[in-house]
Amino acid sequence: MSLHLRLASALSSRPPLAGPDDDPDQQRAAVAVIITPNPDAVLLIRRAERAGDPWSGHLGLPGGRLDAVDDADLCATAMRETVEEVGCVLARDQLIGVLDDVWPRTPLPRLIIVRPYVFALPERPPVAPSSEVAEAFWVPLAELRDPTIYRDTTLFLRGEDRTFPAYHLSQGVVWGLTERILTPLLELL
Numbered sequence: 001m002s003l004h005l006r007l008a009s010a011l012s013s014r015p016p017l018a019g020p021d022d023d024p025d026q027q028r029a030a031v032a033v034i035i036t037p038n039p040d041a042v043l044l045i046r047r048a049e050r051a052g053d054p055w056s057g058h059l060g061l062p063g064g065r066l067d068a069v070d071d072a073d074l075c076a077t078a079m080r081e082t083v084e085e086v087g088c089v090l091a092r093d094q095l096i097g098v099l100d101d102v103w104p105r106t107p108l109p110r111l112i113i114v115r116p117y118v119f120a121l122p123e124r125p126p127v128a129p130s131s132e133v134a135e136a137f138w139v140p141l142a143e144l145r146d147p148t149i150y151r152d153t154t155l156f157l158r159g160e161d162r163t164f165p166a167y168h169l170s171q172g173v174v175w176g177l178t179e180r181i182l183t184p185l186l187e188l189l
Contacts (some may be wrong), residue, residue, distance in 0.1 A: 011097025
């Protein structure tokens with residue numbers, strides 16, 4: 001059975017856990033977890049450096065905040081943001097499932113809850129990073145499964161050292177929300 005079919009089956013057999021919805025200040029966002037074959041890989045981006053952006057320069061997944069006017073739902077948000085950030089057009093028939101909602105564990109001015117949508121594409125589309133993205137690259141899932149790259153990292157955040165589980169890739173360190181999305185995805189495989 002192909003990876004896409006195994007992953008689709010695993011995702012369909014479990015309902016995703018939704019984030020808290022009792023905070024009136026919370027914002028909603030969505031990311032696209034794009035999986036392609038030959039070899040099986042996921043698309044990651046490095047966010048451009050921008051003042052005031054808490055994720056400035058971080059490695060992550062294409063995505064962003066819900067636009068209540070333009071987005072019919074959070075899946076539409078993930079699809080729109082992917083086009084805006086990397087020029088990759090996704091279709092709903094490529095959606096194979098949804099992972100659990102995640103939200104930052106470090107304090108931010110407003111709570112944001114992120115819903116990861118998993119898309120399986122038959123081949124790697126060309127990517128064209130926008131000004132919001134410094135670079136986009138495909139990471140083989142086998143590399144992410146390598147136990148030598150998954151280890152803690154210590155970062156200086158908001159005046160103190162904090163330790164997080166992370167993927168240490170040649171392009172940089174994947175930690176935080178993106179690590180908390182990728183790790184359960186890999187566990188499903």
